[in-house]
Structure formats: C-alpha cells, structure tokens
Amino acid sequence: MLEDLFKVVKTRFNGIEGKNNDDARKGNIPEDLLFKCPRCLQTVFSEEFSALNKVCPNCNYHGRLTAKERLKLTIDKGSFIEYDKDMLSKNPIDFPGYPEKQAKLRSETNLKDAIITGEATIRGIKTVLGIMDSRYMMASMGSVVGEKLTRAIETATERKLPIIIFCASGGARMQEGIISLMQMAKTSGAIAKHSEQGLFYLTVLTDPTTGGVTASFASLGDVIIAEPKVVIGFAGRRVIEGTIRQRLPDYFQSAEFMLEKGFVDMIVERKRMRSTLAHLLKLHGYTDENRYNN
Amino acid sequence: MNKLSAYERLELIRNKNRPTVRDYIPQIFDDFFEMHGDRLYGDDGAIIGGIGRLGDRPVTVLAQVKGRNIDENKKSNFSMPHPEGYRKALRLAKQAEKFNRPVICLIDTPGAFCGVEAEARGQGEAIARNLAEFMLLRTPVISIVLGEGGSGGALALGVCDELAMLENALYSVISPRGFANILWKDASREEEACQIVKCTAEDLMGFGVAETIIPEPVGGAHNDLYKISENIKEFLLEKTEEKCQKDIDVLLKERYTKFRKIGEFEESENIAN
Numbered sequence: 001m002l003e004d005l006f007k008v009v010k011t012r013f014n015g016i017e018g019k020n021n022d023d024a025r026k027g028n029i030p031e032d033l034l035f036k037c038p039r040c041l042q043t044v045f046s047e048e049f050s051a052l053n054k055v056c057p058n059c060n061y062h063g064r065l066t067a068k069e070r071l072k073l074t075i076d077k078g079s080f081i082e083y084d085k086d087m088l089s090k091n092p093i094d095f096p097g098y099p100e101k102q103a104k105l106r107s108e109t110n111l112k113d114a115i116i117t118g119e120a121t122i123r124g125i126k127t128v129l130g131i132m133d134s135r136y137m138m139a140s141m142g143s144v145v146g147e148k149l150t151r152a153i154e155t156a157t158e159r160k161l162p163i164i165i166f167c168a169s170g171g172a173r174m175q176e177g178i179i180s181l182m183q184m185a186k187t188s189g190a191i192a193k194h195s196e197q198g199l200f201y202l203t204v205l206t207d208p209t210t211g212g213v214t215a216s217f218a219s220l221g222d223v224i225i226a227e228p229k230v231v232i233g234f235a236g237r238r239v240i241e242g243t244i245r246q247r248l249p250d251y252f253q254s255a256e257f258m259l260e261k262g263f264v265d266m267i268v269e270r271k272r273m274r275s276t277l278a279h280l281l282k283l284h285g286y287t288d289e290n291r292y293n294n
Numbered sequence: 295m296n297k298l299s300a301y302e303r304l305e306l307i308r309n310k311n312r313p314t315v316r317d318y319i320p321q322i323f324d325d326f327f328e329m330h331g332d333r334l335y336g337d338d339g340a341i342i343g344g345i346g347r348l349g350d351r352p353v354t355v356l357a358q359v360k361g362r363n364i365d366e367n368k369k370s371n372f373s374m375p376h377p378e379g380y381r382k383a384l385r386l387a388k389q390a391e392k393f394n395r396p397v398i399c400l401i402d403t404p405g406a407f408c409g410v411e412a413e414a415r416g417q418g419e420a421i422a423r424n425l426a427e428f429m430l431l432r433t434p435v436i437s438i439v440l441g442e443g444g445s446g447g448a449l450a451l452g453v454c455d456e457l458a459m460l461e462n463a464l465y466s467v468i469s470p471r472g473f474a475n476i477l478w479k480d481a482s483r484e485e486e487a488c489q490i491v492k493c494t495a496e497d498l499m500g501f502g503v504a505e506t507i508i509p510e511p512v513g514g515a516h517n518d519l520y521k522i523s524e525n526i527k528e529f530l531l532e533k534t535e536e537k538c539q540k541d542i543d544v545l546l547k548e549r550y551t552k553f554r555k556i557g558e559f560e561e562s563e564n565i566a567n
Contacts, residue, residue: 084561092501092558093492143557150554172445172467174476177492178503181467182556184446185453188425189550196430212467214418215406215446220426234418234446235408243409253413263416 037061039229039250053270062227062270064207066109067116067133070166074274075120075129082118083152089113089144093177101137101175109135113144114169117152119161123278124288128156130165134208138170141213145173146183149217153190162200162286164277167218171211184216191220200284202277205232205255205264219263223280225273226255226264233258297496300488303462304470307441311516313523315342315357315400315440316366321523322530323348323355331382335415338379339369340403341451343386345395349531351538354390356383356451357400360441373442374407377420380450384424391433396534399437399451404469406447421450428453429550434537436530438508439463440515443493455549456533458506459495460522462514465503466493502556506533 035049036042040059049056053073054063065073071080091098106112114136119128130149132139139145149165156163172180194201203221207230214234218224226232233253241248251257258264268276298306306312319326323346330337342357358375361367383399390397406417428435437454443465459465466473474480474487498504508525511518537545 086562087559088561090558090560093490095490143559147557147559174468174473176558177467178465178498178501179556179558181445181449182501182503182553184422184449185425185429185553186556188422189429189453189553192426192429193550195426212446215421215450216425217422219416219419219422233413234406234421235413239408240410240413248410252410257414261414261416263419 035063037063055270056229059229060269061229062207064134064168066135067111067131067166070131070206071116071120071129073270074166074277075122076124079121080118080129081120082116083155084117084148085112087112087144087148089142089176091175092143092179093175095175095177098175105136109133111136113142113148114139115145115148117148119155122164122274122281125278125281125286126161127277127281127286128152128161128163130163132166132168132206132213134168134170137173137175138208139168139213140170140173140175140180140211141183141187141216142173142176142180143183146180146186149187150190153187153194156199157190157194157197160197160199162202162281162284163194164202164204165217165221166204166206167209167213168206169209169211169213169218171213181212184212187217188220191217195220195222200281200286202280204268204273204277205258206230208232210234210236222284223266224264225266225268225276226258227273228255228267228269230255232264298462300464300470300491300494301485303464303494304484304488306462306514307464309514309516310362312360312441313515313519314360314362315402316359316362317519318400318440318523318526319346319355319357321519322346322527323353326355329386332378332385334381335378338371338376338382340371340373340375340407341379341383343382348396348398348527348534351534352393352395353534354386354395354397355400356386356397358403358448358451360402371407373403374405375403375447375450376407376409376412377415377417380406380420380424383451384427387428387431387435391431394433396434396436396538397431398530398534399435399454400440401437401443401448401451401465402440403444403447404442405444406450421446424450425453429553430546432542432546434534434540434545435549436533436537438526438529439465439504442469444469453549453553455537455545455552456506457498457504458508458529458533459498459504460508460515460526461495461510463495464488464493465498466491502552 039061326346328344359370
C-alpha cells in the first residue's frame, strides 16, 4: 500500500520534472508526504526530514525552518520574550492585492510579518534575537521587518546586549516601494551604532539570504555564520543567467562559495549551532551574569 | 509647467542627450581632480571619484557615470557599478572625513551590476558596508539623484544628510521593468508599473525620502545644461554651507533620524507612524 502511495507521488513528481525542471528544483511536490531536496534532488519522507531538523540526509542541505522551529532549536526553553509582536504593515504605495495577500499569509502561517524579534538566553547568556521566516513573502523586508529589527538593535545598544540575527530573505519588499529600500539604510545604520558601542553582532545566513538583506544587515556581522548548502547572494541567479546566457553551477552563490570568496567566517551545522553561538558569545565577554545585570 | 507622468519622465531620463556627470562636473566644480581605485581590487569606471572646488570649498565628489555613447558606456558599464566601485567610493568618503571635506554624491544608475564577478567579489557586502559607514561618516554628505536611482545600487551613495531629486529623476526599489516582470510576468507593461511603483520626485518628498526637488529647464535637463548646472550648484552651495555650520554630532543624529523614521506600520489599534 505504501508502495502504491509512493508510486502515485513519484509519477506526479516526474510529470512536474518533465514539464518544468525549475519547478522540480524547488521541490514542488506534496509537502505533507515527501521532501525533495533542492540541492541533490533526492527525496526523503517528510517525517524523516523533520526528525532531522530539516537537514537533507543525503547531501546535508540545511532546509528552511519556521521562526518558531528555529527558536526552539536555539534558545533556552521558556526564555524568549518577544518584542513588538502586534506590528502590522500598511500599504504605503497602494499596491494592488497587498493587504489581501498578507491577510491570507497571516492565517496560513500564524505570523504577522516575516520576522520575530525579542530577547532570550542561549545556554544562560542573554542576547537579543531576530529570526526571519521565509514562509511570509519569502521574508522580504518591508516596514515591519525594518522597524522591528531596528527597535531590537536599538534595545541591544541601550542595554549593552549582543544581537544575533538569523537571516533569510528574498530581499527588499517590492510591494512597499521605496519605503522598503530605506529599511536597508535604517537597519544598517542601527547596526553601525550598536557596533560603535563595542557590542557584538552575529549573523547566521540561512536559506536563502539574498538581495537587499544581503546588501544590508546580513553582511555586517562581526562574525558571519552560514548553514551548509544554503543560497547566499545579492543578485537573482536567473537574472545573472539571463545576462550571461548560460546556466550557473549549483556551487555558485552557495554557503561554500561565499566561504571560499571570503564573505562568510564559518559554516556551521544545525546540530552544533547552539553550542557555537554560546561559545562565540562567551569569547566576546558575555556571560551568564548578563541576565542579572540587566 | 505641467507635471509629467512617471513614464514620461522615464522616457525623458533615457533621452540620450540628457546630461551625465561628465557634463555636470566641469560646470559645477572647479579644478576637479579624479582619483582611481579601491586599493583592494581595481578601478571601476562606473563611479568617478575625486576632489573639486565648490565655490571656495574643497569637496569630494562621488558620481555614477552614464555613458553618452557606446564607447563611454563600455568603460562605465552603463553606470552599473561593481563592488570595487562602491569600495572606491567608501575609500574616498573616508578620505573626505579625514580632511573635513563635505561629500557630494551624484546618483545615476539602473542598479548595482548583476554578474558572476560582482557576486564573487561581494556586491552585497560592498553595498552593506557603505550603508553602515556613511551613516557614521563625520562629514556632511549630500546626494542628488540625477536620472535613474535604481535600488541598492543607488542607495549605496544615498545615505546622506540631504537628498535632492532633479525634477524628472526617478528613484525606486526596483526598476519599473523589473516591477512589471514580477507583477504581471510581462516586462513590456513598464508604463503601468511606473505609475504604481511611485518613484517620482514628488512621491519621494511625500514619503520623506527626499528633501528637495531641483527644477529642470522646460522640456528637461538636456535643453539647457548651463541652467540645470546652475540650479544644482546653487542647491549644493546652500546646503553644504548649511550642513558645515552644524555641529557634527547634531548632524549625525539628524542623519540617523532621517532614515530611522521611514516606515509605515501600525501597532494594534494605534497608528504608529
């Protein structure tokens, strides 16, 4: 019976691949049953993939986590205090369909926008956090992402806390026009002021970190960590392929490519992320005591 | 003069006779002395950097170069900078800070270049670094969008104390063409996209992104280079004087606040902005 089920899915999946290879690469198959790795194109049962914290057992691609899942894997249980959780974006350029699209996503994802911010402890060490969630308009940065991040960074600056941002984004949110572009300057400026105070800023680049987010706060970490096999870049791959009229290898704009080119400090596997973050926080002088001092 | 539609302006700024920074620099600045290279990789022809005199005052000029013909465009890559262009701009901005020179940024780009080499040399990092460094740069920065202000490639020279737009210039998060492509999967619907994306000088004044509109001669800047250069120079003389008079810490606080307050959101029932 299971065999049959598999066959149905496989046939459907092959159909997709035959018609449109690009869709297949995205792993466009029934999500609830199988996961197709966008890197090695192997399929695994979703259950197995989830049990592995969404890491591909074949090639070690680190898949996309929801902000909630990320939080659970990263912080001390029960230590999270969320900031600005009720902030909603408006429609500054009256973009057609934008409010409707957001309403739909809000009910589907239970998120208000593409980021959650707050503070928590990691192995007892207090830090400010920002975690982007790619399910929400590919975690593009509009007013809410920009404002929530800036407030979180400013809070960290005022309270002399480190900040860790888990980045994932398609870039600036086109639907908010020039306002989105300005969020790049706003967040980068806030980071610059945090840095000026001698405070530690760490970014973790997850799948995918691109566009205006790569060109702002994601690239400004004192330490920049990437997860294995994720996409990191500025320009869209298809834009570049269109210009040079040839297909680029998978390696291009991968975490490993960025490490080789010198734009990432280290690639860290998910299972070692929490201990790595705690270790780096300690090396920058932050200790358990921070919880009591603040 | 009747205001033109966004699309009419787009056609106007694409007019091959529209003045470029190569026309403006000799009209506005005296004794311009160009400098080359980012000291890391190479020299990018898409951004000119140098020192010139604005009235009596030495200033650093960073300018994106649209070519006037195919040869010039080959050299300037159609004004689409590579990372070394942004790094050259940052190097010269830091130099300006050292010598207390105001920085004048002339923006005219469809966007940062999208290519294999640009990615390998860190286009994202180069832009990000400029955003952060210009925010703290301890000397006045004044930016003017001359024609196209395309996305992060423009913003990398756009973190400033005062942003002016030439009357017909456009500044947007994505080119109208890219916008149409994403919105309708049809790049040819540029004209409609142009209206929706809200990228004219008046739109940007409304959003608090730009502070000044510099009027163009009737029919556009190309009709009277002398007049438009005079208008730009007048604006720059006034603003550099004004910003140089200010205490630098006050100026930096105002610069931060200018960007800090941009954003349209609401919290619960309360409209926050």
